[in-house]
Amino acid sequence: MQLAYTEQQQAFRAEVREWLAANVPPAPLLTLECEEGYHQHVGWERQLASGNWGMVTWPETYGGRGLDLIEWLIFEEEYWGAGAPLRVNQNGIFLLGPTIMEYGTPEQKARFLTPMAAGEVIWAQAWSEPGAGSDMAAIKTTAYRDGDHYVINGQKTWSSRASFADWGFGLFRTEEGSQRHKGLSFILFDLDTPGITRRPIRQLHGHPGFAELFFDDVRVPVDNRLAGEGEGWSVAMATAGFERGLMLRSPGRFQAAARRLVELFRQHEAAAAPSAREAVMRAWMDAQAYAYNTYAVAAKIMAGGKIGAEASLNKIFWSELDRAMHRTAMQLLGAAAELRALADGSINEWLEGYMFSLSGPIYAGSNEIQRNITAERLLGLPRVGAG
Amino acid sequence: MDMLIAPERLELAEAVRDYLAGTHGPEVLRRLDAGPNRDPALWQGLVEMGLTGLLVPEAHGGLGMGLLDAALIARECGRVCLAEPLVESAFVATPWLIAQGQTGDLAAVVAGEHRPLAAHGINGWVADGEGEPLASIDPLRRLAALHEAPSDDPLLLDLGALMSAAQLVGLAEAMLDQAVEYAKIRTQFGQPVGAFQAIKHKLADVAVALEFARPVLWRAAQALDDRAASASLHVSHAKVVATDAAYLAAESAIQVHGAMGYTYEVDLHFWMKRAWALGGAWGSRASHLARIDTAVIGAAHPIGPENTFA
Numbered sequence: 136m137q138l139a140y141t142e143q144q145q146a147f148r149a150e151v152r153e154w155l156a157a158n159v160p161p162a163p164l165l166t167l168e169c170e171e172g173y174h175q176h177v178g179w180e181r182q183l184a185s186g187n188w189g190m191v192t193w194p195e196t197y198g199g200r201g202l203d204l205i206e207w208l209i210f211e212e213e214y215w216g217a218g219a220p221l222r223v224n225q226n227g228i229f230l231l232g233p234t235i236m237e238y239g240t241p242e243q244k245a246r247f248l249t250p251m252a253a254g255e256v257i258w259a260q261a262w263s264e265p266g267a268g269s270d271m272a273a274i275k276t277t278a279y280r281d282g283d284h285y286v287i288n289g290q291k292t293w294s295s296r297a298s299f300a301d302w303g304f305g306l307f308r309t310e311e312g313s314q315r316h317k318g319l320s321f322i323l324f325d326l327d328t329p330g331i332t333r334r335p336i337r338q339l340h341g342h343p344g345f346a347e348l349f350f351d352d353v354r355v356p357v358d359n360r361l362a363g364e365g366e367g368w369s370v371a372m373a374t375a376g377f378e379r380g381l382m383l384r385s386p387g388r389f390q391a392a393a394r395r396l397v398e399l400f401r402q403h404e405a406a407a408a409p410s411a412r413e414a415v416m417r418a419w420m421d422a423q424a425y426a427y428n429t430y431a432v433a434a435k436i437m438a439g440g441k442i443g444a445e446a447s448l449n450k451i452f453w454s455e456l457d458r459a460m461h462r463t464a465m466q467l468l469g470a471a472a473e474l475r476a477l478a479d480g481s482i483n484e485w486l487e488g489y490m491f492s493l494s495g496p497i498y499a500g501s502n503e504i505q506r507n508i509t510a511e512r513l514l515g516l517p518r519v520g521a522g
Numbered sequence: 523m524d525m526l527i528a529p530e531r532l533e534l535a536e537a538v539r540d541y542l543a544g545t546h547g548p549e550v551l552r553r554l555d556a557g558p559n560r561d562p563a564l565w566q567g568l569v570e571m572g573l574t575g576l577l578v579p580e581a582h583g584g585l586g587m588g589l590l591d592a593a594l595i596a597r598e599c600g601r602v603c604l605a606e607p608l609v610e611s612a613f614v615a616t617p618w619l620i621a622q623g624q625t626g627d628l629a630a631v632v633a634g635e636h637r638p639l640a641a642h643g644i645n646g647w648v649a650d651g652e653g654e655p656l657a658s659i660d661p662l663r664r665l666a667a668l669h670e671a672p673s674d675d676p677l678l679l680d681l682g683a684l685m686s687a688a689q690l691v692g693l694a695e696a697m698l699d700q701a702v703e704y705a706k707i708r709t710q711f712g713q714p715v716g717a718f719q720a721i722k723h724k725l726a727d728v729a730v731a732l733e734f735a736r737p738v739l740w741r742a743a744q745a746l747d748d749r750a751a752s753a754s755l756h757v758s759h760a761k762v763v764a765t766d767a768a769y770l771a772a773e774s775a776i777q778v779h780g781a782m783g784y785t786y787e788v789d790l791h792f793w794m795k796r797a798w799a800l801g802g803a804w805g806s807r808a809s810h811l812a813r814i815d816t817a818v819i820g821a822a823h824p825i826g827p828e829n830t831f832a
């Protein structure tokens with residue numbers, strides 16, 4: 136254990152900070168869950184890419200900087216600390232990207248990774264179906280082979296930003312009559328392919344952040360399949376692992392929010408409930424604990440280790456920390472909590488953030504499911520309903 | 523920057539874990555509780571492992587290791603609910619005396635013949651002290667009221683709080699293990715109670731609390747070892763989260779055991795009582811929160827990601 140940053144790491148932090156200071160939009164962008172905001176965010180992705188900041192851990196050949204995970208954590212800390220926009224391509228760069236890196240052919244890597252890091256292709260995730268949420272193995276949408284194409288029929292739902300995104304990835308049943316985890320394949324598709332209908336769904340905040348996708352004889356080249364036919368489930372589990380593990384939610388985000396919460400508390404201290412004080416400290420403590428843990432996990436991965444079911448502990452922790460932190464802010468705001476814009480005209484980020492934080496314990500596998508995984512795979516308790 | 527504990531640093535703690543698993547099972551706790559409370563052979567075994575000299579410099583015959591190593595071992599002591607005051611003596615009083623330049627008796631300390639104890643003013647008593655006995659809910663703590671004026675050195679408080687936190691983590695881990703084992707074998711409604719989600723989720727919550735208490739503890743140990751300016755903040759953080767994890771583990775474990783958990787017959791109670799004792803010792807939760815308050819809300823410590831390790 137050696138808790139000081141190296142000179143090189145400090146220099147890197149300074150470089151990131153300087154670039155962000157010069158480039159982060161001075162006024163917050165509109166939400167990426169509405170069409171106009173989405174396009175503003177795409178512009179920001181391209182600006183990031185112009186400085187090769189799209190995905191710093193990726194090899195330079197794909198538009199990255201070939202940096203290690205500690206440097207990525209530093210980048211993220213600076214990113215959130217600078218109040219930079221949410222990443223509209225998070226499903227691509229944090230989830231699909233690492234999956235392609237692991238399972239893609241050289242052609243697929245060249246074809247998909249470079250435009251992803253460049254912010255040219257924005258990705259949507261298409262797992263969920265009306266009858267398959269937590270029980271993802273219940274998916275029904277089929278992709279049957281016809282020569283060198285798959286023909287897709289069925290329906291996906293809750294697909295974030297698919298109302299506007301360019302491409303989607305998801306699991307499809309490629310074997311006729313197959314059940315559960317078997318006969319599934321991981322397929323990437325252009326959302327503009329004929330036969331796909333997108334129906335925007337308004338989220339809690341009122342913006343069309345979800346889309347329902349209808350597939351009607353949609354023809355997708357077989358080359359768009361990642362890994363072998365029928366191997367989709369294990370590939371999808373790897374993607375889900377990235378989602379729960381350290382990629383999607385780096386600690387810098389929560390630390391930046393904890394710092395803002397402390398500032399908010401200082402402004403409202405006189406009127407704050409006694410319990411708010413502890414909740415504010417708890418936010419700081421939990422964000423710190425999450426950072427220590429993530430740094431340790433990053434070091435473990437860099438030393439050749441893997442994260443398995445522990446990713447579930449991670450997911451429970453960050454999602455509940457985020458919700459508690461925003462709930463505390465709402466309580467501190469008092470009457471102003473309901474306002475969508477605050478007195479100074481700025482967006483009430485705490486309200487937007489609180490609404491968003493409510494989804495954390497649901498998406499990426501609900502926390503009930505994560506607790507089941509923890510109990511069964513980490514603690515070794517019997518499976519649900521085992522007689 | 524490397525937040526990972528090097529594998530070779532974990533080896534000694536693993537050796538201690540194996541040793542304690544072989545010599546300090548629950549039957550020892552039951553025997554000592556029923557009998558004279560003492561078994562000199564237990565202490566001798568710890569001395570022979572070199573643990574009384576763990577933090578004593580090599581020049582004085584010790585192992586010259588650091589507080590992180592000691593915290594790793596204190597966690598093992600918590601895990602078996604150790605009946606000897608190794609932590610209070612070797613990992614709290616000894617390094618404090620050394621820090622004060624009191625190195626005269628160190629050979630006897632290493633040899634286990636002299637067991638220093640130190641008391642901080644935040645407690646009115648000391649565990650395993652000579653003097654007027656006080657009854658603790660923990661039958662193996664052997665409390666004694668203080669006669670002399672205790673120290674108010676913040677370093678002593680930090681050492682005591684850090685090592686209590688380490689034991690609390692070990693205690694919580696052991697309580698979780700006991701509850702998991704019980705949940706696998708106790709059958710009701712035709713299935714192990716551990717198959718019920720209400721039980722599963724309770725225990726998963728303990729696992730989450732522990733997963734995020736451990737790195738706080740390691741970070742605090744390293745900070746105090748480095749005598750970092752922020753060490754007290756990190757020690758208080760560790761004490762609060764370790765205490766919370768241990769209370770959660772205890773309450774969850776007793777619930778999972780049902781009425782069985784409410785008896786003196788299962789061993790769980792020893793761990794629970796030690797957790798209650800250490801949770802309040804070396805600074806209450808409130809006193810540690812007050813230190814965090816000063817640092818974080820009071821701006822005594824710069825916060826934000828770039829200061830994670832400051």
Ligand SMILES: Cc1cc2nc3c(=O)[nH]c(=O)nc-3n(C[C@H](O)[C@H](O)[C@H](O)COP(=O)(O)OP(=O)(O)OC[C@H]3O[C@@H](n4cnc5c(N)ncnc54)[C@H](O)[C@@H]3O)c2cc1C
Nearest residue numbers: 260261262263268269293294295494497498499500501503
């Ligand atoms: C903001 C947001 C973004 C999302 N983005 C995407 C996306 O981009 N692409 C995509 O494919 N999906 C996306 N989802 C969908 C998400 O993956 C699902 O919501 C999630 O898997 C849960 O499924 P469900 O909503 O159908 O809930 P259900 O499965 O219907 O569950 C309802 C409730 O029952 C509980 N439950 C279900 N099964 C069990 C069980 N075995 N034990 C205990 N409790 C159980 C759940 O935990 C939940 O509380 C998103 C969701 C949200 C909220």
